[in-house]
Amino acid sequence: MNKKIKASAALVAAIALSFGAFATTSASAATTVKIAFQGPLTGPEAQTGTDEVRGVKLALKLYNATNPAVKVELVEVDDQGDPAIAGTVAPGVAKDTAIIGMVGAAYSGATIASLPSYKASPALAMISPSATRPSLTDPKSADFGQPVFHRIVSNDALQGPALVRVATKGVAKPAVYVVDDQSSYATGLRDVVVPTIGDQGIKWLVGTDSVVKGTTDFSAVIAKIKKVKANVVIYTGYYADGAKFAKQLRDKGYKGVLAGGDGVLNSAFIKLAGAKAATGYRFTAPTTPLDIASPKLTATFKKEFGADPGVYTTEAYDAANMFLEAIKAGKTTRADVLGYVKSIKYKNTAGVTISFNANGDLNGAGLINAFEVKGGKIVLTGLA
Secondary structure: OEEEEOOOHHHHHHHHHHHHHHOOOOHHHOOEEEEEEEEOOOOOOHHHHHHHHHHHHHHHHHHHOOOOOOEEEEEEEEOOOOHHHHHHHHHHHHHOOOEEEEEOOOOHHHHHHHHHHHHOOOOOOEEEOOOOOHHHHOOOOOOOOOOOEEEOOOOHHHHHHHHHHHHHOOOOOOOEEEEEOOOHHHHHHHHHHHHHHHOOOOOOEEEEEEOOOOOOOOHHHHHHHHHOOOOEEEEOOOHHHHHHHHHHHHHOOOOOEEEEOOOOOOOOHHHHHOHHHHOOOEEEEOOOOHHHHOHHHHHHHHHHHOOOOOOOHHHHHHHHHHHHHHHHOOOOOHHHHHHHHHHOOEEOOOOOEEOEOOOOOEOOOOOOEEEEEEOOEEEEEEEO
């Protein structure tokens, strides 16, 4: 059974009341508990949430089919990837103490906005499949997510240098222009990318710009890019705007390299940008496609949803299974689940054993893959 939390302001009060009614539930004696997923399930970036929540749904379906002593229900939390909306829905989620684990939030800004609610007692363990802003695991930052936040992917301290490498590969004399969308994710990635370019010992960086998320006309930015004769443009925002930007650049005659991070990498990108603008676009992301991690599970996914897995489907599936492993071990309260997550050693879908450090990042060396649009599809081209 799914309980979907709508993001509209009109429902906020009702949501809060309904969650308040759950607050007296005793999870320790329950034969049914809940795991939540939080991400953009509606709005311009809904494909991100769809790709991730399907991974969670598949994990729960396979688990519940084994007839376990403790059944698990899914609560879908739609924050549209917007910090303002996340801040309104998170308090209601926090009040439902039958929710003992959170897969999410998907976006960094939404995570930051939700943290005060999820840190409040009883603290709710979070495992994000895709929130990569470095400050979330930086003890010196106001965004620091401990004791609750963990992520199953490498952060942008690793992705930033990888993105520069991928974007400039094969370019004899790189002249790089960097554009962000002012979101928490975009500025965090930008703040790693720009110094990396400066560290090359050559004057690669020819300009930077920030545009408001939701911008529809990029003419002013494109004019600047042409003026400085940039031959590499890196966009650190999300795919809905990144696709429009790419299309307008190509329509105005830009011939150079276009590249972006994991926020731009999405199955909807090609459709939104158009084949002409999308072809050759380069991406980086700390994700392993499900068809690479497990062809067998991919077949199960396609049968279940009638669609291909998307970006971060694998990581959302694994994050859900981390919580399910805790439940199998008899952990059915928030405190017990949080403690279990902090000490977990989990063999992920790709067969790699992973665990979290004290700050909520993965232990060990991180993974960043490179992707490119070829033949109308986004294909993995190797390690970044």
